[in-house]
Amino acid sequence: MAAVFVAARLLQPDYPWLGFVAAFAEAAMVGGLADWFAVTALFRHPLGLPIPHTAIIPRNKDRIGANIAEFLEHNFITPDVVRNELKDVDLAGIGARWLADDANNRAVAERIVGTIPAVLNMIEDRDAAAFFGGTLASGMKDVKLAPLTGQVLSVLVANGQHIRLLQKVLGLVGSALEENRGYIRQKVHDHSPKWMPKMVDEKFYERLMDGIQSILDDMADENGAWRERFHTAIMELIEKLEESPEYEARLRGLLARGITHPLFREYVAGVWADIRGRLLAASESPESRLLLRTQGALRIFSTALEKNDTVRTKLNEWLKSFATEAIVERRSLIVAVVRKVIDKWDAETISAKLETQVGSDLQFIRINGTLVGGVVGVLLYAISLVLGGH
Incomplete structure (x- = not known):
């Protein structure tokens, strides 16, 4: 726009209509510079100068983190929002279909059977006798x-x-x-x-x-x-x-x-x-009867769960209720993690992260500011010509 402004000014004596071009370029420069200053002032000091009310995000990093966390807590992690998001999700059906796959139920069976030695080795024979006797x-x-x-x-x-x-x-x-x-x-x-x-x-x-x-x-x-x-x-x-x-x-x-x-x-x-x-x-045998029976039980359970709409509906209700309560009851922990992570970032890091996420949109803001400024400049130039002619 600066180059267009200079060229239009130099050629305007020979080509008077270039006055409109010069007015567009002049106002576009002002609009572009103003938007550049405004956008830059969000993330840093323009030209490195400590101008008041610039570098807004770095100076208010902690407050922004607290506001983001509070916004999440009161607008996203609420019973109504979580319940509504889970409303159409068939958690039991997804789990049943996942367990129906041989590789998946094999992995789950191995994990279940694999925990048996650790549990058994924790229990002494005398403790078992005392436990059974006490239980009886x-x-x-x-x-x-x-x-x-x-x-x-x-x-x-x-x-x-x-x-x-x-x-x-x-x-x-x-x-x-x-x-x-x-x-x-x-x-x-x-x-x-x-x-x-x-x-x-x-x-x-x-x-x-x-x-x-x-x-x-x-x-x-x-x-x-x-x-x-x-x-x-x-x-x-x-x-x-x-x-x-x-x-x-x-x-x-x-x-x-x-x-x-x-x-x-x-x-x-x-x-x-x-x-x-x-x-x-x-449990130590890779093809033990216990492992195969566990895998077969999981397969039977998944098939029965997928075919039984009543049981699946009740299980879905329980899972959704449990998930909603678990998430909402722990939302303070979730937002605390958000606040803690943001607090750990330094000013440059949070500025860079935010600018990276919205960089393309900020570039369009500068371009739009330039174009809008140019259009306003042409309108003002035309108005000045009309007023000068009278």
Whole structure:
């Protein structure tokens, strides 16, 4: 514009119409310089001169950071905004489709199984025994053991299971006697006086075995007195369990002694060691059954989730509600990060970053200022000619 202004001024005596060109160029220079000064003053001191009210962004960096953070907090990270943005997002469907891919569910299964050794190695066998014992004691603390046992027995009696149980026990006893006849005979001989004839021992053994077998047969007889006594005893026991505090105290004492007994702790520790060993072996194998089952479970879950609209809708509602609450409740942390990052930037850095982001738009501001100034200059020149002519 300066070059056009000089050329137009030099040639204007020979070409009077160039006065309009000179007026355009003159005003365009003023408009361009004014916009250059205004834009430059945002980011730095024009020409390096400490002119008041220039370098606005560097001087107000902290206030700008605080304002940006506050603007984000109250205009973007609000329940309505976050909820509205998540409204049409099918989070559960996206997750289901992602898990349906074999590579993805394999990666998730490996990550799940891979955490097992670290978790298991943190738990000592004694701690596991103490935990299971404490959990059992705590879980049974408010349970009435005697009435509960009575109810279980009532169900067994109602279905005739107590008779089947008795028959099973009698069958086991009979089998045990038959399989250990030689052992019993030897015990009879061992405990008989040395002067006792062996024939007498044998007769005593046979009488003993016949007597025991006769009792077992009587107990197994459906119409025998033993069966009636057994049923009566069970019914009396059920009644006492449901009503007698003494039985409750006995059962609770048995439970307490059993849980604290070293044998129980050793048993639990042994079971835990076996479970841990199996899980560790399964988790360390690249193609273990545990890994394949986990992967299969994830695949089944993803397929079922994608096909079940009701479950997916409910899960989406929960996920969106959780995400909204989590984001909004932590918005102060989010804006604190924004403010902290901006506070760490020096004046030159923030100026350079902002100028880089809006540089092309600022260039158009300068160009527009130049063109608008030139148009205004032509209009003013024309008005001056009209007024001068009058």
